[in-house]
Amino acid sequence: MRKRKFSVPFMALLFMVLTAGAQEVVYEEYDLDNGLHVILHQDNTAPVVTTSVMYHVGGKDRTEGRTGFAHLFEHLLFEGTKNIERGKWFEIVSSNGGRNNANTSQDRTYYYEVFPSNNLKLGLWMESERMLHPIINQEGIDTQQEVVKEEKRLRYDNSPYGQLLPVLGENLFKVHPYKDPNIGYMEDLDAATLEDVIAYNKKYYVPNNAVLVVAGDIDVAETKKLISDYFGPIPRGADIQRSYPKEEPITEEIKATAYDPNIQIPAVMVAYRTPGFAERDAYVLDMISTYLSDGKSSKLYKKIVDDQKQALQVGAFNIGQEDYGMYLVFALPVGETPLEVLTAEMEEEVALVRTELISEKDYQKLQNKFENRFVNSNASVEGIAGTLATSYMLYGDTDLINKEIDIFRSITREEIREVAAKYLKPNQRVVIDYLPKDKTDN
Structure with a gap:
């Protein structure tokens, strides 16, 4: 009997339908x-x-x-x-x-x-x-x-x-x-x-x-x-009024140095201030960090660690917080590789995301990764409890537990480029040299 072949888009669609119902x-x-x-x-x-x-x-x-x-x-x-x-x-x-x-x-x-x-x-x-x-x-x-x-x-x-x-x-x-x-x-x-x-x-x-x-x-x-x-008998407290100071935008690159007496290998951190995690742009930044550094086939790892052997580790992380996020790209050098070289190499990859569309193949791989995360995110009752609480309290939408995956599905390649260009510019970053320090130093 002749076997029927299914196209990749059809299989992806089928996977989406099944996961939506099951989860x-x-x-x-x-x-x-x-x-x-x-x-x-x-x-x-x-x-x-x-x-x-x-x-x-x-x-x-x-x-x-x-x-x-x-x-x-x-x-x-x-x-x-x-x-x-x-x-x-x-x-x-x-x-x-x-x-x-x-x-x-x-x-x-x-x-x-x-x-x-x-x-x-x-x-x-x-x-x-x-x-x-x-x-x-x-x-x-x-x-x-x-x-x-x-x-x-x-x-x-x-x-x-x-x-x-x-x-x-x-x-x-x-x-x-x-x-x-x-x-x-x-x-x-x-x-x-x-x-x-x-x-x-x-x-x-x-x-x-x-x-x-x-x-x-x-x-x-x-x-x-x-x-x-x-x-029920616990008395209500006074209403809480919150008013946190607003940060002025970063418009020029900031350079800083920090020391850690517990390390022998330095690190370079390139950081950006980003929107709070409930904003749509924060979801796009999650996808960008996954594209850049999730796994050994990711752009930063393959280039700087595998191919050019300039770094022991490299990563990009969107650190979500309610009011402002922190987007971090960092690397640990191999041998005498200068930190400024790693900074330049990381910026080269970030610049490509700002200026070019990621490939359709990479885009589909991203979608598959987020589908898998969605399937696994509520695999236990304990996990569901935490997600329900977080969705209600910090995002203001309890049903986000069911529909958050739809946000990721709706993000386009064009939007990825636009968000990278909006937040991940050289003039909006802080570059931190994180260096070893002798414990005997003052």
Whole structure:
């Protein structure tokens, strides 16, 4: 029997249709009277449930001289509550077959637990305790300050290239809080009073500044009743007014130098200030970074690492943030290759994206990569919970979990060229030489 051959465009279209149907996430959302936004996703295929709360507070939410509070609170709100003994949080979770964690960015803080579904009530109770009854005292603050300091020493001060992101922030931003590291400055945390910390909790960790997501093996009616019981009585906080300083555009190339005593091989960073991640242009920049450096067949890697053997590593990253993004192109040289040579080689590839259309073949490869990412992005209930919370709180559109792939599908080769020409110009960049420094130097 004669085999039927399918064209590449037909197969791509078929793949799009199949993934669109297979990946749809069904959810229900509503608000409690106190302003808490609730999102429920029922998936009874496995007996697990994720309970999570995202607060719209991150490193940028601070005053001068009081940086790092959101990251401190990531740790502090595990200390204990009115009904959870100090130091017992993780023990309660693990002894009931669960696991939990939290993380903080410049824009939000996220707490979550994953339990067997018969412990849904426990997960909701614990998160309501965190919101309503946290115990904040000097003992807990002192303990968690030391935890944060140790984390800073481990991840930033004593880790090779650990200062890359702080260096990027301080050079791309002059007035916006993104200029300061998310973890904050230790002298600010040391100077914080108990009154400062209590006031921060009262302002930001309130139901009207949060979204609760419950995803997994749940009964929706029962879950709504539990949420009403545990979270309904929590009082609404005052409305939060945010007004961050605006950055002036970068119109001339800025050169900077930074030193890292933990490295032997220097790096060169070429950075651009870009729009916040909810803007359409930010999606296009995601595609450009994938085109330039995702995988060994990408343009930058193949040219500078494989063919010309000038770099050990090279990469391009669109670092998304709510108010402004940071677009980074960086390289580590081979041997005595000058950093300015790497800068010129990277600019040559970026310039091609600014001035020429990428090939149809490369464009289709990009589309396939983003289709695959979409298929894998919501492969677990835990992942779905995080995406639902992020889509609602930071993008203002919960259904982005289902339709974000359509944004990438709609991006054209012409748009890729236009966005590169808009944001990735030499006169809009900061070039940073990131150099080794002898630990004995002053």
